[in-house]
Amino acid sequence: xxxxxxxxxxxxxxxxxxxxxxxxxxxxxxxxxxxxxxxxxxxxxxxxxxxxxxxxxxxxxxxxxxxxxxxxxxxxxxxxxxxxxxxxxxxxxxxxxxxxxxxxxxxxxxxxxxxxxxx
Amino acid sequence: xxxxxxxxxxxxxxxxxxxxxxxxxxxxxxxxxxxxxxxxxxxxxxxxxxxxxxxxxxxxxxxxxxxxxxxxxxxxxxxxxxxxxxxxxxxxxxxxxxxxxxxxxxxxxxxxxxxxx
Numbered sequence: 001x002x003x004x005x006x007x008x009x010x011x012x013x014x015x016x017x018x019x020x021x022x023x024x025x026x027x028x029x030x031x032x033x034x035x036x037x038x039x040x041x042x043x044x045x046x047x048x049x050x051x052x053x054x055x056x057x058x059x060x061x062x063x064x065x066x067x068x069x070x071x072x073x074x075x076x077x078x079x080x081x082x083x084x085x086x087x088x089x090x091x092x093x094x095x096x097x098x099x100x101x102x103x104x105x106x107x108x109x110x111x112x113x114x115x116x117x118x119x
Numbered sequence: 120x121x122x123x124x125x126x127x128x129x130x131x132x133x134x135x136x137x138x139x140x141x142x143x144x145x146x147x148x149x150x151x152x153x154x155x156x157x158x159x160x161x162x163x164x165x166x167x168x169x170x171x172x173x174x175x176x177x178x179x180x181x182x183x184x185x186x187x188x189x190x191x192x193x194x195x196x197x198x199x200x201x202x203x204x205x206x207x208x209x210x211x212x213x214x215x216x217x218x219x220x221x222x223x224x225x226x227x228x229x230x231x232x233x234x235x236x
Contacts, residue, residue: 004162033223042123043163043209043226056223091163107153108224110163 002026004111006092012117016081021114023075023092032075033093033108034067036060043091049075082118089113121146121212125227133235138182138197140230142210145191152193153211153224154184163209169193180204205234 005024013019025032034046047057049067066078075094079086093108126141144150154166167178174186180203184195193210210227 006162009160035224035226040228042228043211043224045223045225048223093163107165107168110155112160112162 002109004092004094004109006090006111006114008114009112010115010117012119013082015084015118019079019082019086019116021077021079021090021092021116023077023094023111024073025075025092025094026096026109027073029094029096029109031055031095032067032069033095034077035091035093035110036088037091037113038085038088046077046090079116082116084118087116087118089115121150121225123210123212123225123227125208125210125230127230128228129231129233131233131235132200134202135199138195138200138204138232140195140208140210140232142184142193142195142227143191144193144210144212146212151213152184152186153213154178154182154193154195155209155211155226157207157209157229159206166195166208200232200234202234202236205232207231 004026007022032049035043036046037043045058047061047067048055052069064080068076091113092111095108122145124143130140132138152169155163156166157163166182167176167184169176169186177183182195182197184193186193207229209229211224213224
């Protein structure tokens with residue numbers, strides 16, 4: 001079964017450092033997402049991406065965050081200058097089409113996550 | 120704005136006992152509702168979903184959930200727990216995009232299910 005692949009599975013970094021989290025979505029999917037989960041808290045939407053641009057972002061997704069699809073297969077999340085509060089599990093997800101409004105609508109496929117620890 | 124409340128961050132049951140994980144939601148438009156499961160070191164896997172139609176939805180691994188609009192609930196059940204059901208379970212809601220909502224998911228905090236032998 002097709003999978004969404006995320007690397008690294010765990011990254012430890014110093015505060016202020018740049019971090020890039022990588023995702024390889026399912027090959028025929030068109031919509032891409034990043035979510036995050038701070039330990040003990042809810043899984044939160046960060047950003048959605050379609051047709052090489054951000055389609056929606058949350059208030060969490062400030063100027064320190066950016067996303068890119070550099071080569072048609074990878075989908076990256078960059079944090080320019082990490083803060084302690086960026087420590088979380090980051091999930092990538094993809095979907096082939098948006099919901100059609102019909103029963104049996106498509107659903108997101110999530111990756112296993114990248115755990116980021118900022119010291 | 121949408122929200123999801125999962126009652127109980129930890130639920131413990133005996134093997135063979137009923138599993139009941141509670142989820143209440145709020146949504147301004149008819150919702151799509153989902154249950155995801157996360158096994159250790161794995162991604163979020165869809166258990167079941169409700170979009171339209173029959174309000175009792177059957178999913179994988181013997182789980183089912185019932186959409187109750189009057190109670191704004193979507194509780195997850197399984198008649199008989201198995202050791203392999205031990206995992207974290209997340210309820211999520213999205214607004215129906217065909218009625219002006221957004222496709223993004225809003226998750227609950229999750230419920231960790233422990234199954235005792």
